[in-house]
Amino acid sequence: MTTTVLLVDDQPLLRMGFRMVLDSQPDLRVVGEAGDGATAVRLTAELAPDVVLMDVRMPGVDGIEATRQIVASGGASKVLILTTFDLDRYAFAGLRAGASGFLLKDVPPDDLLAGIRTVAAGDAVVAPSTTRRLLDGFAHRLPDLDDTGSGPGHRPFGAGPGRDGADRLARLTDRERDVLGEVAAGLSNAEIASRLVLAEGTVKTHVGRILGKLELRDRVQAVVFAYEIGLVRPSANPPRHPD
Incomplete structure (x- = not known):
């Protein structure tokens, strides 16, 4: 194709x-x-x-x-x-x-x-680990979308600390929430399987269900959602990028 x-x-x-x-x-x-x-x-x-x-x-x-x-x-x-x-x-x-x-x-x-x-x-x-490093690098100073020049009040996939994000997070089971946290931590499916003592295929199924329930397109948006909802926090010492 x-x-x-x-x-x-x-x-x-x-x-x-x-x-x-x-x-x-x-x-x-x-x-x-x-x-x-x-x-x-x-x-x-x-x-x-x-x-x-x-x-x-x-x-x-x-x-x-x-x-x-x-x-x-x-x-x-x-x-x-x-x-x-x-x-x-x-x-x-x-x-x-x-x-x-x-x-x-x-x-x-x-x-x-x-x-x-x-x-x-x-x-x-x-890659999830790269996404995590990027978000850690600037989540501390991340403004609302208003400061990016993209206009106020836009939450394209409904994340954020507001009621909508919390309601969507509540759709997940406890195990799915655990998996989402590990995805946001930058772990691969194999690493998540090892940490949570699950089969890798089971983790893949959980990730698919998480994306469906949260109405997200892929793992990148899942990481963004987890940051916005407060499920994970940026590292205390973000990496420095070149000027």
Whole structure:
């Protein structure tokens, strides 16, 4: 099967570079390009790509708002955010908006290709441990979405410390809540199975049920939910990122 991709970046040279990498693969096909978020939303509706490779900072509608609109439309297209270390807060906002993961803009070509394929398959592109380190790094200073420039009051998948998040957490059994905590701690299914003395297949089943009950798309959103609801807390000494 061929995975179709929409490239979204306001820099034509970057789009050209990404297109060359993707078009070199027999299972990937670029079906369109956009230089701003509004065009990205329109082309996603028209072309229904499997994956939207989304820049964050663009003129007009930015990548976060475009991601929110694409996810809210209910289509099958998955969004993969492109970011840099100094834009961590935008990466987090993108995940809250419904993106299936993120990559750094200087990612090696092989990792970019693997990430696109992973997202197209319905999984998160970021390993749980990497997600945990990222969230630990800036959860201390994370503002409400209002401070990201994405507007007030948006809770795309209903997380957060409010009543809605607590009500959804209450849908889980005690064992599912235990598994969610381990997922948020950055453990793989095998590690969770070992810690909770379960079969790995049972853990996988629990994770699927957790995502369904909480109305989440993947493990990345599960980690975000766990942070927002207060099920886990950021480390006392977050890692430092380069300026």
